[in-house]
Amino acid sequence: MAALGWLTRLAPRRPATARSVRAGEAAAEAARKSAQEHAERERHEETAQAPEPEFPVAGDVKAAAFFDLDNTVMQGAALFHFGRGLYKRHFFRKRELARFAWQQTWFRLAGIEDPAHIQDARDSALSIVKGHRVSELMAVGEEIYDEYMAERIWPGTRALAQAHLDAGQKVWLVTAAPVETATIIARRLGLTGALGTVAESVGGVYTGRLVGEMLHGPAKAEAVRALAAAEGLDLSRCAAYSDSANDIPMLSLVGHPCAVNPDAGLREHARERGWRLRDYRTGRKAARIGIPAAVGLGALAGGAAAAAALHRRRR
Numbered sequence: 001m002a003a004l005g006w007l008t009r010l011a012p013r014r015p016a017t018a019r020s021v022r023a024g025e026a027a028a029e030a031a032r033k034s035a036q037e038h039a040e041r042e043r044h045e046e047t048a049q050a051p052e053p054e055f056p057v058a059g060d061v062k063a064a065a066f067f068d069l070d071n072t073v074m075q076g077a078a079l080f081h082f083g084r085g086l087y088k089r090h091f092f093r094k095r096e097l098a099r100f101a102w103q104q105t106w107f108r109l110a111g112i113e114d115p116a117h118i119q120d121a122r123d124s125a126l127s128i129v130k131g132h133r134v135s136e137l138m139a140v141g142e143e144i145y146d147e148y149m150a151e152r153i154w155p156g157t158r159a160l161a162q163a164h165l166d167a168g169q170k171v172w173l174v175t176a177a178p179v180e181t182a183t184i185i186a187r188r189l190g191l192t193g194a195l196g197t198v199a200e201s202v203g204g205v206y207t208g209r210l211v212g213e214m215l216h217g218p219a220k221a222e223a224v225r226a227l228a229a230a231e232g233l234d235l236s237r238c239a240a241y242s243d244s245a246n247d248i249p250m251l252s253l254v255g256h257p258c259a260v261n262p263d264a265g266l267r268e269h270a271r272e273r274g275w276r277l278r279d280y281r282t283g284r285k286a287a288r289i290g291i292p293a294a295v296g297l298g299a300l301a302g303g304a305a306a307a308a309a310l311h312r313r314r315r
Contacts, residue, residue, distance in 0.1 A: 055256065056167040062234040064192075065164040066224050066250065067157070068242035069175035069182060072260045075152040078185060079177050085144035130208030134180060134201050141184045149185065156280035157260055160241060161191060170231070174224060174240075174250065176216040195223045221249035241278075245269060 056063060070077045164171050170192040175182045179196030186194040198211040215223055228235050239256035240247075245265030251257035259270040260278045270277055 056164050056169055056239065057237075058167040060167070060169065060237060062232070063167075063237040063239070064170040064172065064228070064231065064233050065161065065238065066172050066174045066195075066240040066254070067161060067191075068220075068244065068247055068250075068260075069173050069177060069185065071243040072241055073153060073157050073161070073173065073189075074149060074185070075154060077177075078149060078175070078181060081148040081152065082141060082144050082181060085148045130206055132206055134204050134206065137178075138180050138184065141181055145184055145188055150188070153189065154261070154280045156278060157241065158189065160258075160260075160278070161189065164239065165190065172227065174215070174220050176214050176220075195220070195227065217246050218249045220247060221253050224250055224253055242266070251275070 056065070067073050074081075161171050172192055173182050173186045173194040173196070175194065175196050177196050179194060179198050182194035182196035186192070195215060197215045200207045200209045200211050213219060224240070225235070227233075228238065235253055236255035238254040239258060240251050240254045241258045241260045242251055243259070243261045243266065244263055248266065248269060251259070251266075256276070257270070257273075258276040258278060259266045261281055262270060262277065262279070267277070269275075
């Protein structure tokens with residue numbers, strides 16, 4: 001080592017040339033760039049390993065969750081199960097049940113909301129329920145929920161709703177079904193309440209008219225918007241859940257949309273926009289996502305069947 005040092009002292013010192021200056025600068029730049037890339041890789045790895053932000057956010061009083069009912073919270077149409085329970089009690093005849101069942105089946109297979117069919121089902125339901133007490137429908141609904149509906153609640157969707165409740169947020173059902181039926185289900189599930197189609201009543205008796213129109217499609221979005229304004233909610237912090245492409249207006253209204261057991265149209269829409277997807281169906285049920293959910297006409301058909309039962313019962 002001593003000899004090497006001696007030789008180094010004897011070696012002539014050359015002045016820095018332009019090429020050596022460039023070489024030094026290039027080396028320094030390469031070193032700095034390498035260090036920056038290493039730091040960026042470390043930051044990326046830390047971000048990738050970090051847990052997802054908490055959702056729902058606990059204590060966020062400006063947030064709430066809105067859940068569609070049929071095929072989102074409950075397997076099938078709630079009012080179809082309700083009508084089934086009434087039929088078992090011999091409250092109406094097969095002829096009436098067959099008519100409403102056919103209308104619902106046609107809608108589900110065709111996937112088209114024919115205005116004439118919807119109008120017919122709506123008019124039938126309203127004419128039959130006219131003059132009957134709201135309390136009568138509620139009492140029957142309480143019994144049938146225990147018999148036919150409780151076992152058809154999707155556990156996965158129920159857990160999603162409970163997560164919002166545990167975070168201190170309000171949770172609402174939003175459905176085309178009559179608000180009385182939706183309210184029974186919401187209460188049994190421990191939810192905050194329900195938004196549903198409102199049939200006009202005076203003194204607790206149905207008049208045979210709707211207040212506005214069915215709570216379906218864009219009307220659901222308007223209901224959510226109105227409730228959010230009344231409750232002081234920030235929709236960008238709210239969540240909504242549905243199985244149907246018909247509910248895209250409602251899902252698009254909130255900051256956290258989620259497709260649950262989605263039909264083909266909603267699945268494609270959700271994937272294109274990066275929305276959350278949850279599918280709690282298995283086997284053949286999951287494979288049949290192309291068949292539309294029982295919404296709109298299905299809800300009206302079930303409601304008409306239930307109303308027919310009450311009509312027969314009073315005779």
